[in-house]
Amino acid sequence: MPKIVRFYEFGSAEVLRLEDEPLxxxxxxxxxxxxxxxxxxxxxxxxxxxxYLELPETFPSTLGYEASGVIDAIGxxxxxxxxxxxxxxxxxxxxxQYGVYGESAIVPAVAAAAYPDSLSAxxxxxxxxxxxxxxxxxxxxxxVKAGDFVLITAASSSVGYSAIQIAKAxxxxxxxxxxxxxxK
Numbered sequence: 001m002p003k004i005v006r007f008y009e010f011g012s013a014e015v016l017r018l019e020d021e022p023l024x025x026x027x028x029x030x031x032x033x034x035x036x037x038x039x040x041x042x043x044x045x046x047x048x049x050x051x052y053l054e055l056p057e058t059f060p061s062t063l064g065y066e067a068s069g070v071i072d073a074i075g076x077x078x079x080x081x082x083x084x085x086x087x088x089x090x091x092x093x094x095x096x097q098y099g100v101y102g103e104s105a106i107v108p109a110v111a112a113a114a115y116p117d118s119l120s121a122x123x124x125x126x127x128x129x130x131x132x133x134x135x136x137x138x139x140x141x142x143x144v145k146a147g148d149f150v151l152i153t154a155a156s157s158s159v160g161y162s163a164i165q166i167a168k169a170x171x172x173x174x175x176x177x178x179x180x181x182x183x184k
Contacts, residue, residue, distance in 0.1 A: 004102035006060040010050030017060075023104060026075035032106045033087065036121035039066030041129055047095050054096055062099025065091040068115065068124035069105070078109040087112040088124040091132065126158070134163035139170070146171025153177050 001020040009015055026032045044063050046052035068088035071081055081087070089100055092111040100107065115124035138144045150167040154160045155176030167174040 002103035004062060004104070005064070005099075006062055007048055008059045008061075010048065012049070015048065021102070021104075024106060026073050026078075026106050028076045029078060029109055030075040030106050031071050031078060031081055031087075031109050031112055032073040032104060033067065033069035033089075033100075033112075034072045035067050035069040035100060035103055035105050037068050037125040038064055038101055039125045039129065041066060043091070043129075044095070044101075052095075054094060056096055061096075062101060063095050064099045064101035064105070065089065065093075065095065066125050066129050067100035067105055067107075068121045071112070072104075075109070081109060081112065085114060086117070086121075086124070088115050088128060089113075090128045130158035130162040131166070133159045134166050138163060138166050144170045144172050148172040149175060151175045151177070154179075156180065 004021040007015045071085045090111050150172045152163045156178040164174045
């Protein structure tokens with residue numbers, strides 16, 4: 001049986017439990033991953049602590065947005081993926097319904113994206129959350145374009161680094177600040 005991380009009450013990392021779970025089959029529109037790497041982020045910490053945009057409605061609860069792995073089962077109606085495809089998850093689902101902290105994870109197929117073979121599983125896991133977080137404010141809302149000047153605070157963070165790359169790709173001039181000289 002694959003291992004999965006769950007919690008039965010809100011709290012710090014001490015409330016997390018590693019447990020066995022029977023291998024489930026994906027439903028319509030879902031894929032199952034053999035998880036190779038997971039990412040940790042503030043959203044999951046807030047979810048576990050009871051301080052997030054959404055909260056579990058029942059316990060035990062799973063958690064986790066960021067993972068990469070190999071598709072090992074495909075639900076009905078899913079197109080564009082095959083068993084054996086390497087994918088990472090995009091945070092386009094509710095942690096109340098899906099969680100990726102485990103050896104196996106089921107996610108909506110729309111929340112899976114192939115990543116280049118040149119990236120490791122760890123890198124494939126890490127790319128989506130920070131880039132999506134930076135993309136919305138810069139491109140969708142800010143409509144950054146060539147010649148714009150973009151001030152990026154916390155530029156040494158994952159989101160800041162992603163924002164720099166997005167701004168530069170749009171032809172903008174990125175001005176980066178950080179509170180620490182240790183992360184030049």
